[in-house]
Amino acid sequence: MDRHHQIRTDAKEIERSMIEARRDFHLNPELSFKESRTAGIVADKLKALGMEVHTNIGGYGVVGELHGSRPGKRIALRADMDALPIDEQTGLPFASTTPGVMHACGHDAHTAILLGAAELIAGRRDRLSGSVRFLFQSAEEILAGAVAMIKDGAMEGVDEIYGLHNLPSLTAGKIAVKSGVLMAAIDRIEIRIIGKGGHGGYPDACCDPIVASSAVVMGLQQIVSREIAPHQAAVVSLGTIHGGTANNIIPDDVELTGTIRTMDPEVRRSMPERLKRIIEDICRAYRCTAQLTYIEQVREVDNDEACTSHVREIAAELFGAEACQSIVPFTYGEDFAELMNLSKGCFFWLGSGPQENPERAFGLHSSKLNVDESCLAVGAAMFAGIAIHRLAFEGCRSE
Structure with missing residues (x-):
């Protein structure tokens, strides 16, 4: 069976666990540099997957290291964990239980996605040349967490880094990316x-x-x-x-x-x-x-051309060429740019808007933001596909 088809299938099989994790994080949001509960859950899950885990990296950041069966390059994947000081107005059964704090930017989804990707990749470690470093970052919302993680050595030895952010104006199931400057x-x-x-x-x-x-x-x-x-x-x-x-x-x-x-x-x-x-x-x-x-x-998020091509290739193989779209730069900002300053990489948009009536989606930092949870399996498959594609050795090109 084609390698990427199996990744997509496996991502759907763990979709329920990702949804449960995302809803738990959504219920219990934590502000920048206060993500102790979230970090503890992340660390426990990575340890259960047999990873080398480091905590309190750049605040409450967590770093998990997954070693393949052969030496090779190191690919880093990053998700942010912090919430915003916003009163939630979604009315969801899993709405925030912390007054004045809400996952209004979808970092709950990002954390669940990278945990899902970790599970997908861990099951294939014997087919990898090199290692995958999972970066769960605190304090992105105040643009301080990436620099703090760098100071604690999180980017040492990284050859390529990839990250994503959900985008409510893009329908779930779609990917959007461009080489060069993506964000201001x-x-x-x-x-x-x-x-x-x-x-x-x-x-x-x-x-x-x-x-x-x-x-x-x-x-x-x-x-x-x-x-x-x-x-x-x-x-x-x-x-x-x-x-x-x-x-x-x-x-x-x-x-x-x-x-x-x-x-x-x-x-x-x-x-x-x-x-x-x-x-x-x-x-x-x-x-x-x-x-x-x-x-x-x-600084601006500036995508490497070759890494962007890898993202496009994986998106097309996983979900079809029509699923990956080009996009104009946004004046949003992301401290992922500081991580990319130390390694070539690519940051891409993950569609999180509703399949029906996408024009009714609430935007990032809205008190009514609620991601379409079908994006979780898509994001996990993308992360896993990228890492496996970059680290697979000859003889492990199919499943």
């Missing part, structure tokens, strides 16, 4: 605009930082519309504004925070200077001063 680099900005406060009835005696901040909000949009080439995508979004204590008092200062998303490293490098120039010059016109703090968070 993310940076954070913090702005403090300093004026001179006073009575709201006498603004002439003040230097109003609220008026200056409103001009800054509008002025920053000119970076994208007038300073960056149309083919070089970028986003400047301000998410918070805080200032003032009463309706008739002009405050001394206003604080703003925002996010910068870029696809091109050169554009990213130019952003601090552009922001500083515009913010300071606008504030000067309003007799205020400004302080900009620019915090680099995570």
Whole structure:
């Protein structure tokens, strides 16, 4: 029987256990760097599969090492485990039991998928040349877990790395991928605009930082519309504004925070200077001063061409050529990019939207997100197929 057909069949056979695991994680979500329960379950399952297991890697990260029967390269597969500070509104029987915390990005599904893949691959270890490293990462949502795992040695000796993320706007059963930049680099900005406060009835005696901040909000949009080439995508979004204590008092200062998303490293490098120039010059016109703090968070996800070809090949062999789609880059961000900085690899989208009425799917970070659980077997088969394809030695090409 064809190797990939058997992987797909075996993935369906363990689908129920993956669903049960996903629902358990969904019931008991844990925030970034607090994933102790999830990590404990993951570690126990990997140990039961006969793996070498390391815990508390980069916070509550878990690393499982599965050695094949012959020496060879090392392939890493990664899933994230953390939830978000969101009140769940799904009404599901397995909805979060932790107030204010929810798996609104589908990391519960990712964890269950990689556990399923581990089971599929462990049953075939005698046919592998090399090893598979399973990375269960904490704190992706705050873009800190990947760097923490790297510092604890999780990427040492890795030749290739692969990861996935569910995508509700893509129907379950589909895969989407592209070589090159798949997701944007993310940076954070913090702005403090300093004026001179006073009575709201006498603004002439003040230097109003609220008026200056409103001009800054509008002025920053000119970076994208007038300073960056149309083919070089970028986003400047301000998410918070805080200032003032009463309706008739002009405050001394206003604080703003925002996010910068870029696809091109050169554009990213130019952003601090552009922001500083515009913010300071606008504030000067309003007799205020400004302080900009620019915090680099995570680089862009940039897929290796050869690794992307491997993903496409496996998707076509497992589910047919029509199941794998090309896709445009997203301005989402992922700290998987930091792992890829140390090894070539590929990150791909796993369809998790409903088979019927896909336009009604709730998006990532929605309080009503609920993945179509048929995506679990698809994701596990993809991970297993990739690892087995990359590590199989001659004579083990079929089952």
